[in-house]
Amino acid sequence: MKTKINYLAIVVFYSIAIALRYVTNKTTVLDNLSSEFLKVILQGIGPAIGAVISFLIFKIKPTPSLKxxxxNLLIPLLLYWxxxxxLILGTEYYTSGTxxxxxxxxxxxxxxxxxxxxRGFLQQELxxxxxxxNVLIVATLWFIWHLNFNLTTSNILFFGILILASWGIGAVADRTHSLLAVSAFHSLNNFFPEMSQIKIIILILLVSVWILSLIIKKRKQNRL
Known part of the structure; x- marks a missing residue:
C-alpha cells in the first residue's frame, strides 16, 4: 500500500489540470474550432495531461490501466463501452430515428x-x-476544477453529487483498476442531462448490469 503522499506531484497535476480547464472553458481559444467532438475532448483533457506529466516527472507508476x-482488455471494453x-444509440434510433x-x-x-x-492519479496518490x-479532497478539487463558483442550490447539489461520485467511482476504481470502467460510471450523468422514462430505464439497466458484473467479479476473486 502507498504510504507516502507526493504533494509536489499533486500540485503539478492540479496546476496543469486547472490551467487547461481555464484556457479551454473560460477563454475564446476554442471558439473557431469546427469539430464539436474535438472541442469536447479538449475541455476535459486537463486532468489527463496533468496526470501523465506528473507520472513522468516524479517517476510514479500508474495503478489503474484501461484493462x-x-x-484481457476486451472484457471491460465490451462491458463498459x-x-x-x-444500448443508447439503438434506443435512440428506434425511438427517434437519430x-x-x-x-x-x-x-x-x-x-x-x-x-x-x-481516479487514475489523485485518488491513488492520496x-x-x-x-x-480521500473522497472529500478528490471531490473538492474536482468541484473547483469545474470553475463554477456561483452560490446556488444547484451548485451545492452538484458538490454533493461529486462527493457521492468520488466515493462510488472510487470504489469501482479500487475493485477493477480499470479506467474504462470508471469512465463509464463517470459518463452516466453526461449521457442523461435530462431524464425521461426511456432514459431512466436505460440508466437503471446500465447500472444494474455493471453492479451485477462487479458482484460476480468479486465473488470469483474471493474463490481464488
Whole structure:
C-alpha cells in the first residue's frame, strides 16, 4: 500500500489540470474550432495531461490501466463501452430515428480523460489517507476544477453529487483498476442531462448490469 503522499506531484497535476480547464472553458481559444467532438475532448483533457506529466516527472507508476485487473482488455471494453454505446444509440434510433454516435463517443472519451486524473492519479496518490478524507479532497478539487463558483442550490447539489461520485467511482476504481470502467460510471450523468422514462430505464439497466458484473467479479476473486 502507498504510504507516502507526493504533494509536489499533486500540485503539478492540479496546476496543469486547472490551467487547461481555464484556457479551454473560460477563454475564446476554442471558439473557431469546427469539430464539436474535438472541442469536447479538449475541455476535459486537463486532468489527463496533468496526470501523465506528473507520472513522468516524479517517476510514479500508474495503478489503474484501461484493462485493469480483468483478464484481457476486451472484457471491460465490451462491458463498459460497447454495451452502453449499442444500448443508447439503438434506443435512440428506434425511438427517434437519430444516431448520435459522435456525441456518445465524445462523452465516454471525455470521462476517460477526466478519470485518468481523478481516479487514475489523485485518488491513488492520496491512498494512504482515511477513505473519507480521500473522497472529500478528490471531490473538492474536482468541484473547483469545474470553475463554477456561483452560490446556488444547484451548485451545492452538484458538490454533493461529486462527493457521492468520488466515493462510488472510487470504489469501482479500487475493485477493477480499470479506467474504462470508471469512465463509464463517470459518463452516466453526461449521457442523461435530462431524464425521461426511456432514459431512466436505460440508466437503471446500465447500472444494474455493471453492479451485477462487479458482484460476480468479486465473488470469483474471493474463490481464488
Amino acid at each position: 485493469g485487473n480483468y483478464k 460497447i454495451f452502453p454505446i449499442v 444516431f448520435s454516435f459522435v456525441a456518445v463517443t465524445a462523452i465516454l472519451v471525455y470521462g476517460l480523460l477526466e478519470e485518468m486524473g481523478w 491512498k494512504s489517507l482515511p477513505a473519507i478524507a
